[in-house]
Amino acid sequence: MRIDRIRLIVQAFCFVFLIYGGILGFSIGNAVPTMACIYAEDRGGACFLYPFQRFMSLPLSTLIGATILPFLIYLGTFFLWGLVFGKAFCGWICPLGFLQDLLTRARQFLGIDGARFRWASRERFQWVKYALLALLILIPMGIGNSLGGLPKLSGDWAVPFCQICPGKPLLPLFSGDTSHLLIDFSSPVKLALTSLLMFLTGVFLIGGFVKRRWFCLYCPMAALLSLFDRxxxxxxxxxxxxxxxxxxxxxxxxxxxxxxxxxxxxxxxxxxxxxxxxxxxxxxxxxxxxxxxxxxxxxxxxxxxxxxxxxxxxxxxxxxxxxxxxxxx
Amino acid sequence: MIQIQTDRDEKQAKRLSLHLAMSVREIFDRLALEQNRPEAMAPFDTLFKKFAEAPDEILPSRPVKKVGLYCVTVPEELVYAAGALPVRLCAGSTDAAEAGEALFPDVSCPLVKAAVGFTRTGALGFYRGCDLVVIPATCDWKVKLGDLLSRHVPVLMLNVPKHKTTETARLFWYDEIRRLCRALEKLTKTRITRGRLRASISLIHEAQAEFRRFQELRADDLCLISGRDAVEVANAWFYMDAASWTGHVRCLNEELAKRKQRGLGVMPKSAPRVLLTGSPVIFPNWKIPVLIEDSGGALVCDELCSSGRLLWDMASIDEPLYDDMFDALADRSLMPCTCPVFTDATDRRVKLLRMIRDYRVEGVVHHVLKGCHPYDMELRPLEAELAAAGVSQLKIETDYSPEDTEPLRTRIEAFIETLKGRRLKMGGAL
Amino acid sequence: MIKRTRYLKGILCCLYIFLIAPLAAADPGYLWLEAGPQMRRMGGGDSEGAMQSGNTNSGMAHGRPVAGPNAPPRPASHARQVSADGHGASDTQSKSPPEKRAAMSHPAHYTLRLGWPAAASASCETLLTAEASILRPDGSAQKLIPHLETPEAVRIRDAALIQGRYVISASFDQTTGDTHYRLFTQATMRNTGEKPQRHPLPDQKDIHTRVPRFLIEDLSPDPGKNFARVHRKYTGDKLPVRLLLSEAPVANQPVTLTTASGWRQTLTTDEKGEATFALIKESFHDNEINKRPVTYFVTSEIRRPAHSRQGPRGEVLRSTLALLVYPSPLDWESRSAGLYALFLAMAAIGVVTAIRRRQRKRPCA
Missing domain, CATH: 3.30.70.20 (Alpha-Beta Plaits)
Known part of the structure; x- marks a missing residue:
């Protein structure tokens, strides 16, 4: 059997587990380094990034004080996951990756040719995931601490990456929850973030249809998992x-x-x-x-x-x- | 005036046919004396005997458009997908080279001279009978070949990027392959659809599968088949329909596998294993393989665009869509090609070293046709690098004419003796 | 801002001491449980969130739904009919953690309040005589001793380590003149935490000494087994309640919903003792959007002559259900705008991609 097909089956299995596993009471924890959305209600495991951003938004004194032990345990769990599976999370487990692969399959079924990046364009976007990674650490830190004497950020910035991750509106859809497809007008920050989210979701769907694994290039989780490449x-x-x-x-x-x-x-x-x-x-x-x-x-x-x-x-x-x-x- | 010209051409054509037939017969007379040849070589022999006896029956008689190709950088899959028959026109006849000589400078590639000779004289019908001749602009000779041939046959020149590692080169080549595709579609009035493309890729894959199996059998310690026969098999691909070639090679492979079980080789185990690389060896110019094996060497593999490299590299269908399959074909014909016209020589070096290891080669023979500048250019650094890796080498500079056979024989015999001596020195048994 | 609240607090205290307290001495009003003092998780218990102001708008000083790092985010499915009883679970988090904490649980932590709904109210030391109990998901029940946590607040607390639904009830008796007031209240909370171990249930004896018990039960449907979710009441939701007197439903009994700003609605229970309120929308917004929850009250009162000959002649049974209601997110969220934005983005990108591909293809076509 072709690895490609085995992979699709594994991905489908992991998708079902990660999105619906909670119904049967399965859970593999909250430090799974893959885009298993925490907003999906019946999840069987959740993305590492949401709690990570929450931890980062604790005041530094709390983070390295009272919560240092849970934080370290949590990082250790992530480290073990990463060490054992590494990037296999991206190709074999990630639900968002699976969605993109499904889009690719749909495109192949329809007989539409895929697109490829020009080399230069691809290299030009290489930094995006590192920038996102830096932001998803710095912005939450700016909520709990005043970075460099700057005023603290408002709570609307909480979990900034989750607020712009296309997984947030898309993955809960599979448990019948359409409530993340919205625009929040309550504050300029929320308005900007939710609009960006809707835009990125559109980009995700179209881009994923046209080009294989289009969004993985910008995924900060890939940047994190790169730690385990060697x-x-x-x-x-x-x-x-x-x-x-x-x-x-x-x-x-x-x-x-x-x-x-x-x-x-x-x-x-x-x-x-x-x-x-x-x-x-x-x-x-x-x-x-x-x-x-x-x-x-x-x-x-x-x-x-x-x-x-x-x-x-x-x-x-x-x-x-x-x-x-x-x-x- | 024109009448005179035609008369002269006709005379020349007759002479060429005659000489060609003579040299072919000479080859097969020799072959007939040989024992221990695999029986499955018969269809290939039959094919090449037709060069002397029935030049018009060389190609399959199916009423399809025939597309003449030069070089390995034209993907034959496309021609099959368009419903036409590809014919590789690279020529190896010394007599044809003489017939074409008038148009060329003193030192020039005999392959191109021979091709022009055949086309001008029409001694072999299909050189003129092709409905389209595709010439990739690889070496300098091919670049100018189109101009010479276009008086006799419709020619399509393909622009080959020489520095193939850049993106522009790849995209450029993708477009060139698409241009070829349009031209073929126009020629056969058949749309190259996804299904046809896929079927033709599969067809070539099958041939390639057999070819790889054949190469694997050649790598065996027993020397199951002589190097000349291997060249013959590969040369037959030029003129045969892919499916029938695959069938014949499959039979041959099966016979070789049986011979392997019986432990029946064509060369003694003491024969030093030789690799042939460089300019192409094309029927009826089998001078070098024959010389090597007459001198007691076993030609176990070659890195020639006319045989070893001919069907090695395979196109991979990633997604069975139009673009991807085109790109696959373009990539397979350009990217792994180790022709020295491309700027990067490391691919060829790496490939040679790998073959030397895989086929347990003891000596390398560099074959350079006089006038084949790219190989000549690449030779010195390559020789130095191979020498650094501890490989014995022999450089042969020759052309198609049989005049220098005897001096060459002396040199090759000496080389083989060196290899034998070296084997003794290394503690191996003869 | 803080100063102003302090002044306000001072004024209200004066008001209480000089005006309401004498009145309250006559009639204690209602008893209710307020979900524990909110601590802003981010701020580490700053002034804004540390204590409620005792204002009528006794909402949590809790600007947005923030939970512990491991807690799940707020589900935005506000249209759900289920919910409401989880507010204690998600929002109760104490500054001082004296008890053992399970990884994802929150203690049950409530303030006892006495007074009139939607008006000034305060905890007073007399409440220390109140009786409180908790019924845990594993079936065990325990008395909770009210204690004075801050000079102003009488609280009850339980570690609430197991996963499931907790029922906390409290009662308070007071005799004023010739009337005996029996005040009851009940609150429910859901907790994440460890799964209950099914050991043999402890004695299920009623641990309440005060009978009869008059309770208003929240009949909102069970939001399911997913305890990782926070379940909330939003404006616009329905609130079905049932009146129980000594475990028996009370029919034809008026029951009143009082919103945070004092708006009232009175319904009469049917023969099953049930009534359903609609949690009408309050004016949550002034200049900027305010997402803080407010407290709604459901109250009911039974007056009847005393059973015994001696002692007070009349008996007043009052029961309260205090619940936090969040403003409906529909006020500031638009799903249609979201969908439009999504489709617009898709269309725009699709068209751009199609055009670019067409341009790129043209030369070789």
Whole structure:
């Protein structure tokens, strides 16, 4: 079976678990580093970022005083998740990623060609996720503390990232909750944030339809999970001497990571944008040029035979049978 | 005047046909003496014998448009998808090269000369009978080839970006491939749809699957097939329909697999394993493989655009959509291509080193056709790098003519002896 | 602002001492439970949120729904009919945490108040004689001892460690002249926290000494098992109540809803003892949007002659249900605007994308 399909099934399972798991009383905690929205009522686990922003908005004295222990436990949980699964959260678990993959499937079903970034544009947007990460730490800190003597921010800025994350209106929809599709007029900040949210949700839906994994490029969670690129249990290794630089992996990569095809001297291929979807391993026709590793041991390697199988290279055609309809034209 | 010209051309054509037939017969007379050849080589022999006996029956007789191609950088999938038959026109005949010589400078690529010779004289019908000839502007000779051929056949030049790592190059090439697609659609009046594209990619994939299996069998310690036969198999791809070629190679592979079980090789185990790289080796110019194997070397693999590289790189369908499949075809024909006309030589070096390891190669023969400047240019740094990796090498500069066979034989024999000596020194058994 | 409230407080105290207290001595008014002193989580108990001002608008000084870091956000599904009894759960969080706290639980923490709804009221030390009890989700019941936490506030407190619905009730007796006042009140709260362990239930004896008990029960439907949610009453919601006297429904009994600003509505209970109020909208907004909750009261009173010959001749049974009502978010949120914005954004981006792709495709077409 193609990894791609297995991945979709795993994603669907994780989606159901994360969105509906609460109905059966499952929960894997609130420090899950994936976009399992905390606003979804029946969730079976929740995004790390919401409590993180809450913690950051505590006054610093409280944070490193009374709540230091829960905070550390919470960070430790996140660290364990990240260490074990790392970027596999993005490719295999994240509900927002799953939604984008579904949009891509829908587009493929409709036969509409996808779009790709120009290299320059892609590099131009590279910083966005780090900026978002910095903001989602700094703005909450500005609520609880007066940063650099500035006045404290109003409470309307609370959990700023959640307020502009497209997961907030979209994921609760799956438990029948449409109440986040709104514009809040109660204050200029709220008005701005909710309008931005609606805009970004629109961008998410259209962009996700046109381009694969379009929003993952801006995801601050990816920036956080990048911490585990090198040390995480799951890895992606490249054997440079087997690579022909044919570019198949680059073309198949939903995140359009160029390094995977162009860099031959690099061994660890989990880059800052990699979502460990293993698509590159699937489409690599060179034996063992790319392999997905678990704790350093290869678990899934590229091979010519596997490539041909996955490309649907059927059992032998009868000779002199092709092109079938060349005479009719 | 015109009459005289035509007469001369006709005379030349006749002479060329005659000479070609002679050299083909010579090859096959020699082959007939050989024992221990896989039986599944027969269809390929039949094909090449037609060069002497029935030049008009070389191509499959189906009434489809024929599209002549030069170089490996034109994706044949597109031609199949348009419902036409691709014919690779790169030529290897020394007589044809002589026939085309008048138009070229002293030192120039014999392949192009031969192609022009065939086209001008019409000795082989399909050189003129093609409905379209696609020439990628790769090396300098191909760049000018279009101009020479366009008097006889409709020509489509493809602009190949030489520095292929940049984005502009890729996008440019994607557009060129689409231009080719439109031209083919116009030619065959068939719309290249997603389904057709996918079917043709699958067709080539099958051929490539067999080809890879064939290469794998060649890597075996036993030397299951001679290097010349391998070149023959690859050369047959030029003129055969993809499906029938795949079928024949499948039979051959099965036979080779059986031979492997029986432990039946074509060369003794003592034969040093040789890799051939450089300028293409095209029928009937099998001089170099034959010389290597006559001298006792086993030609186990080659890195030639006419055989080893011919069907190696595969297009990957990521999403079965129009754009993606086009890009896949464009990528597969350009990106992994190790032709020295491209600026970056590391791909070729890495590939050679990998082949040397995979096929347990003991010596590398660099084949440079006189006038094939790109290979010549790349040779020195490449030689230095391979030498640094401890590889024995021999550089052969030659052309299609059989005149220098004997000096070459001496050199190659000496090289093979060196390799044998080296094996002894390394403690290996003969 | 703070100063002004202090002045106001002073004035009100004077008012209370000189005017209302003598009156109140005659009639104690109603007894109710106010959800515990609110502490702004962010501010660490600053003046704004630390104490209620005793003003009529006795809402929480609690500008927006903030909960603990691990608590879930406010559900915006204000249109839900269910809700209301969770306010104690979400909003009760004490500055001084003397008791053991479960990870996600909030203690039950209530202030006892005596007086007239929607008018000045204060806790007074006499309330220390009140009787309070809690019924926990695991079935255990316990008496709660009111204590004077601050000079002004008599409070009851329970750690409320288990998940589920808590019922806190209080009663207070006072005899003035020849009338015996029996005042009752009840509050419910939901708590997240640890799941209850189903050990054999403790003795279910009624631990109340004061009978008969006259209670107003909040019949809002159970908001479900998701205790991680905060459930609230919003203006516009319905409030079904039932009157119970010694566990039996009281029919044809007038029951009054008093809003925070003093507006009243009186209904009469049906034969099942039930009545349903609509929580009408109050004027929450002046210059800026005010999202603070206010307290609504449901009260009922039974006057009847005393049972015993000696002692007071008349008996007054009064019961109160005090509930926090949040202004409906519909006042400042617009879903249609949200949808319009979403579709507009989608259309705009879609068109731009389509045009750009078309332009890009043209040269090779």
């Amino acid at each position: 040390i995480g249990f799951v890895g992606l290794k490249k054997k440079g001497e087997a690579c022909t630089r044919c570019g198949n992996c680059y073309r198949a990569c939903p995140m359009e990571i160029r390094e995977i095809a162009d860099e031959r001297d690099r061994k660890h291929m989990v880059t800052q944008d990699c979502i460990l979807c293993m698509r590159c391993v699937e489409v690599c026709p060179e034996n063992k040029a790319l392999s997905a590793t678990l704790l350093g041991f290869p678990v899934f390697s590229a091979s010519a035979a596997g490539f041909l199988k996955r490309q649907g290279c059927a059992p032998p055609l009868p000779i002199e049978d092709f092109p079938h309809d060349s005479n009719s034209n």
